[in-house]
Structures are given as C-alpha cells and as structure tokens.
Amino acid sequence: MTAMYEKLSMPAEGLRLHLNENTGGCSQAVLDALGALTREMAAVYPDYTDATAATATLLGVPPSYVVLVNGLDEGIFAAALATLRGPSPSPLESVIVVPAFDMYAGSSRKAGGKVVEVPLAPGFAFGADDVVAAVTAATRIVFLTTPHNPTGLLIPRASVLSIAGAAPQALIFVDEAYIDFGGETLIEQSLLDRYPNLVVGRTFSKAYGLAALRAGALVATPATLGRIRECVPPYSINIAAALAVPAAMRDTTHYDWYLNEVRESKRLLYAALDRLGLTYLRSEANFVFAHFGDAAEDVVTGLKARGIYVRDRSGDPLCTGYVRITTGVVIHTQACIAAVEEVLCGGR
Ligand SMILES: Cc1ncc(COP(=O)(O)O)c(C=O)c1O
Structure with missing residues (x-):
C-alpha cells in the first residue's frame, strides 16, 4: 500500500x-451562480454559512451536524489528524479495509498513526468480524467506504453499526463518496446521536460534478465534529465552491x-x-x-x-x-x- x-x-x-x-460536467446552474461572483466578493475571506445550511437541509440534519471541507480528501486528512496525532507512548492505530482509497493510509501515516490493514474476504465480501478483530485499545479511527472503492459493493448498515458499537474508543469514518449512485445513507440525526463515534463523509465531486471546485462535507454530532473542526482551516471552502454547492443541489x-x-x-x-x-x-x-x-x-x-x-x-x-x-x-x-x-x- x-x-x-x-x-x-x-x-x-x-x-x-x-x-x-x-x-x-456540472449543472449549467453552477456556471450561472459563478457568474454572480463580483470583484468585491473575490477580495474577502469567504462566508459559507449558506452552503453549509443548504447541505444540512439536503442531508436532513441541523447545520451544527455539518462541516464543509475542501473536498472529502481534506475531511479524511482532518479526521486522521484529529484522532491519530500524539502525544502517546506508542503510535495510535488506523484500521483500513483493503483494497482501499489511498487517502486513508497516506493521511493516517502523515498524522503519525500506524496503519492496520484488514483485507476483504474472497469475492471482495466485507467482513465486519474481521474489522472488529483488528481493533485494539490503540485504534482511534476505522475507515469504511460504502459503496466501496474500488469494488462498488455496499457495506451493510448492520455491519457498520456493529463495528461502531465494538470500538467506542475509535471514530468510525464512513466514506459515502458514491452514495448518490446507490445504497442507503447513514446520515440520520437520531442514528448519529445514538452512535456519537460515527462520522459520515460526503463529496460534491462525483454526482454533482464539482471535483475541480473542491467541496465535501463531514456529518456527525456537534461534539464529535468539534474535535475534527480543530483540524480544518477556518476558510477551507473558497467562494466559488460556496456559490456552486447550493446551485448544484437546486438543479435536481x-x-x-x-x-x-x-x-x-x-x-x-x-x-x-x-x-x-x-x-x-x-x-x-x-x-x-x-x-x-x-x-x-x-x-x-x-x-x-x-x-x-x-x-x-x-x-x-x-x-x-x-x-x-x-x-x-x-x-x-x-x-x-x-x-x-x-x-x-x-x-x-
Ligand atoms: C472513496 C473516496 N473518498 C473520497 C474521495 C475524494 O473526494 P473529493 O473529491 O471530495 O476530495 C474519493 C475520490 O475519488 C473517493 O473515491
């Protein structure tokens, strides 16, 4: 890896x-929204309260459950940093189901963590028990992807929740980059409240076609997000992305x-x-x-x-x-x- x-x-x-x-390509409505950008707007640090509110509405949670990030890549990096950096006498651990999206291992190592790989079972089946068996007292983050990249297969909701229950000391990072295309999201306020170690990642790069503008979101309880927010810069989303996100969502x-x-x-x-x-x-x-x-x-x-x-x-x-x-x-x-x-x- x-x-x-x-x-x-x-x-x-x-x-x-x-x-x-x-x-x-993205919706024409996005280009129209970008056309509204003025010289003055470009000259000041961006306010993306509206984009955060629109994302929260789309996902059916209060805005305090959402932090926008500069692409989900940044969200992955921030979560790794928030959970894996020391001080600790021995490295804290990140559990990654392989084959996996490269960012999980790269971010975990850069944050000072030790990567523990859990291979998928034959036929690329997801083994919740294998993941739970890899969790130790030092595990601080578990990366799950549903639909999975590169297989395109779903992880059953019950599997995610059993892992979340078995590893309360770890953040369970559920990457839903491709959920628009299939599967059932874990984003439900009551579920997030019941599993405060769950954080769900979303991106506007894929179904909304905004990869070059860089916009994603992390969704969790406000307390869980608080730790991650500390690792996200204050002006992570630029003004073009802030205008684009609500416009893209409106063009259903x-x-x-x-x-x-x-x-x-x-x-x-x-x-x-x-x-x-x-x-x-x-x-x-x-x-x-x-x-x-x-x-x-x-x-x-x-x-x-x-x-x-x-x-x-x-x-x-x-x-x-x-x-x-x-x-x-x-x-x-x-x-x-x-x-x-x-x-x-x-x-x-
Ligand atoms: C599983 C997964 N998560 C996250 C990302 C990155 O998303 P973003 O473009 O929002 O950084 C990708 C991009 O390919 C991906 O495959």
Whole structure:
C-alpha cells in the first residue's frame, strides 16, 4: 500500500474514466451562480454559512451536524489528524479495509498513526468480524467506504453499526463518496446521536460534478465534529465552491439525468463484459470493477493508445487482473466498450 495518495497523470485530452469523475460536467446552474461572483466578493475571506445550511437541509440534519471541507480528501486528512496525532507512548492505530482509497493510509501515516490493514474476504465480501478483530485499545479511527472503492459493493448498515458499537474508543469514518449512485445513507440525526463515534463523509465531486471546485462535507454530532473542526482551516471552502454547492443541489433535473446515465452505462458495460465472457462486480457506484485477468495490462494500454484512460488496480491487494472503469455519460461508456472490444477481439 502506498504511503501517499498517488496523483495519477492528468491527460488534458481524451476520455478520463480512471478517477470516477463526473463525465457529464456540472449543472449549467453552477456556471450561472459563478457568474454572480463580483470583484468585491473575490477580495474577502469567504462566508459559507449558506452552503453549509443548504447541505444540512439536503442531508436532513441541523447545520451544527455539518462541516464543509475542501473536498472529502481534506475531511479524511482532518479526521486522521484529529484522532491519530500524539502525544502517546506508542503510535495510535488506523484500521483500513483493503483494497482501499489511498487517502486513508497516506493521511493516517502523515498524522503519525500506524496503519492496520484488514483485507476483504474472497469475492471482495466485507467482513465486519474481521474489522472488529483488528481493533485494539490503540485504534482511534476505522475507515469504511460504502459503496466501496474500488469494488462498488455496499457495506451493510448492520455491519457498520456493529463495528461502531465494538470500538467506542475509535471514530468510525464512513466514506459515502458514491452514495448518490446507490445504497442507503447513514446520515440520520437520531442514528448519529445514538452512535456519537460515527462520522459520515460526503463529496460534491462525483454526482454533482464539482471535483475541480473542491467541496465535501463531514456529518456527525456537534461534539464529535468539534474535535475534527480543530483540524480544518477556518476558510477551507473558497467562494466559488460556496456559490456552486447550493446551485448544484437546486438543479435536481441535471442530478437525476446524470444518475440515469450512470445506471444505463453500467447496464451496457455489464452486457458487453458478459458478451466477452469476463467477470465483474455489480456496482452501486459510478464505476465498474472488471476482471480482465492476464489481458488487464493490454486493455489499459490499448485504451490509452485510443485516448481512453481507465485504472488498472492490479497492484492492490486481491486485485490482480482487475480494472476499474468509470461509468458516466452513456456515449462515453459506449466509446469505451467499443475500444475494449477492439483491443480484445481485434475490431469485432
Ligand atoms: C472513496 C473516496 N473518498 C473520497 C474521495 C475524494 O473526494 P473529493 O473529491 O471530495 O476530495 C474519493 C475520490 O475519488 C473517493 O473515491
């Protein structure tokens, strides 16, 4: 596992299906909102009370349960810092279910913590008992992702709650970056009140298409958030993101359109993989984890030569031969499918 978040190459041209970005772009309403930005607004430190209130309304909790962050990445880093930094005679521990999103390990180590990896079971099944068995008196944070990246599979709510109950000394960080696409959120005021060690992370990068503007949220009880807030800079959200977030939320037509495109894209990609005799996981996210086996490298390089970028996860635990493909706008997925068929079947 890498110590740092791996910043992948950022091709300006081509079809980017390697970072689970929104391939449809943000709502036009966001650009209209950005058009309202004045010279004076740009010159002062931003006030994002309105964006926080809008996020709280969307999520059905009071604003005191929400802290906006400069992308969920910052939220992960702040949570790691809040829980893992000393002083302590021996390193405090971070439990991470692998394969996992790189930021958890990188942030945990940078915060001075020791990373304890818990591999998923065969077939990428989530084992709550395995996670509980890895928890020690030194565990201060447990990172869970649902839908999981890179598998796209859900973690059952009961599993999350059993871990939260079994590790009261640890923050249970539930990363819901992809929850817009599938699964049931854990964000409910009564649940958060009952499990004060639960914090849920959300992002506006994926379903809302605001990755370049950097906006995410952490949701927990005010007391739990208090510790994390200390590790979030006072002006974390810039004014462009503060204007964009409420505008993006209001355009439910664009949001619904994108979710439909993702659903249809997954259906098309599953059908193509079935035709090719390849296996894959049925994903609740905006990507599909497909097993190309020995052909994985050829597929990734063959697609790259055609200007299509997908993510080879062969280097991750349990993932040999697996490639993660973003499933966004249908025409993009169709282009990817055609290229995969060309690489594997020579133009069929
Ligand atoms: C599981 C997971 N969490 C968090 C993020 C980062 O979100 P943000 O763009 O809000 O920093 C990603 C981005 O790919 C992700 O896959």
